[in-house]
Amino acid sequence: MRPSEADDLPCALVELDAEGRIVDANDVFVEWTGLTLTELTGRPYASLRRRITAIGGRSDRLVRLANIDGTERAVIVDSRDIVGGQRLALVDATERAEREEALMRTQALQERTRNRLQLIIDSSIAFSGATTEQELVDILPTTVAKAYQAEQAAVFLLDEFGGFAQVSGSNPLRSVTEASPLVAAASGLRHVLTVSGAAAGDDVTPVLGHAMRDSGVDAVLVAPIQHDDVLYGVFVAFFLHPRQFDSEAAPLADALAGQAAQAITTLRLQRKLEHAAMHDETTGLPNRRRLETQLLEYERSEAALVATLFIDLDGFKRVNDGLGHHVGDLLLREVGERLQVAVRAEDLVARYGGDEFVVVCEVPEVEAAQEVADRIRRSIEQPFTGLPDGFPISASIGMSLARTEDPGWNPDRLIREADHAMYSAKNAGGNRVVGSAA
Structure with a gap:
């Protein structure tokens, strides 16, 4: 005792x-x-x-x-x-235990910080390696799910109509409609939104709360993907288990969303520059450089008869000199539109320079090429919007044809021969088609 x-x-x-x-x-x-x-x-x-x-x-x-x-x-x-x-x-040992636990929390925080920093570095490398926007948004859901131990994640981007479309990942709410209140709330607030529990979902909107209960989603995290005040969309992490978010959840989401937005900005700028390098600024049609590149692609066609139509506008100089370059540009734009309507979607329509256009298409026979050229000529001689009387417009068209299986197939020669034929049409009075078989 x-x-x-x-x-x-x-x-x-x-x-x-x-x-x-x-x-x-x-x-x-x-x-x-x-x-x-x-x-x-x-x-x-x-x-x-x-x-x-x-x-x-x-x-x-x-x-x-x-x-x-x-x-x-x-x-x-x-x-x-x-x-x-x-x-x-x-x-x-109350004081010692408090110190021990404080140190343990510090260590845990440091470990989480290291892990999240490494995640940000890894995601930055992955995002920078993406060569297309779709490839990038396909990487993002996996990265987000891993960062938060979420069961599912999805990316929603703004479409051309100002709405949001799911472009990658999985959405347990079963539809974009059910997710739209959540997406709209985050995009409107322009900051990270967290929702823990269906009751909190009710606070966002009853539709969301109901959808969470129906799908078994216990929590969500939504981050806007934005760069320099330009909103591209949002990513959403879905949790099928109860989840409370610590003070680091939002900064991590901001970092991931910021990296994704920067990568999207870069990819869209590259795409815009590539488009500008290959397309005419006035008409939006492929330019001479793109024309030469695409002509080479016809070599892959087997036994195809390729027609090249070189089109020069009769009367364009009078319009440009008499009515101004602005009216001239509008005329060129409408000519481009008429050419696209006159041919098939798979045919190539390009602005070669000045008032010259080129159309390239595969045809079954010579007569079919002649029909295309005549259709274009008739389309161009119709009255143009905004042009007063006394400014008639027509087209001088030169045509060359060649088969891709011929040993002498040469895209440059097709253009050159069609160009020479066009001058023959112009010297003969214009508004006509002159052919030069290759």
Whole structure:
């Protein structure tokens, strides 16, 4: 038995039998547990303590002692073997435990920060490696799901009509309609939106709350994909388990969304520059450079008869000089539109330069090429919008034909021969088609 002076000690004392059950305890131990000595006697000591994970790992000495009122006290335990069991001395270690736990939280935060930093670096590399916008948005959902341990993720981009369309990932809400309130809320707020629980979804909109309950989604995180105030869309992480978001959730989402937006900006700029390099600014048609590139692609066609039509506008100089370049540009634009209507969608229509256009198409026979040229000529001689009387417009068209299987197939020669034929048509008075078989 413990000596009577044990009740006067500032620490708790407890004696255990060989099986770890409490045999005796001093008043401090009784006070710390909230149980009477009678209630403690015979009770397993292990049922009253919970180990605390210390900085170096698990510690049998630093534990939490439970009180009947539900509270716990951090204590340091010193044990000594005695006959038939053990005697334990427990010293209050509240301050030490608080320091240990603070350090553990700091370490955990540092680890999460390192992991998230590495994730941002990895995603930056992945995004920069994407060569198309679709490839980029296909990478993003996987990255987001991994970053937040979300079951599913999806990307929604603004379409040409100002609405949002899902372009990659999976959406457990089953439809864009059910997700649209969430997407609209995040895009309107222009900052990261988190929703934990269907009740919080009701606060966004009852439609969202109902959709979350119906689909089993417990939480969502939505981040706008924007760069320099230009909104491209949002990404959404869906959680099929309860999820609360810490203070780092939004900054990480901002970082990922920012990287994606920067990559989209770069890809769209590249696409715009590539389009500008290959298309005419006035008409939007392929330019001379694009024409030469696409003509080479006809070499892949087997035994195809290719017609090249070189078109020069009769009367265009009078319009440009008499009515101004603005009217001339409008006329060129309408000519381009008429040419596209006069041929098939797969045929090539290009602006060669000035008031010259080129049409390239595969035809089954020479007569078919002549029909296309005549159709274009008739289309061009029709009255043009905004042109006053006295400014007639027509077309001088030169035509060359060649088969891709011919050993002498040469796109440059096709253009040159069609050009020469066009001058023959012009010298003959214009508004006609002159052919030159290759």
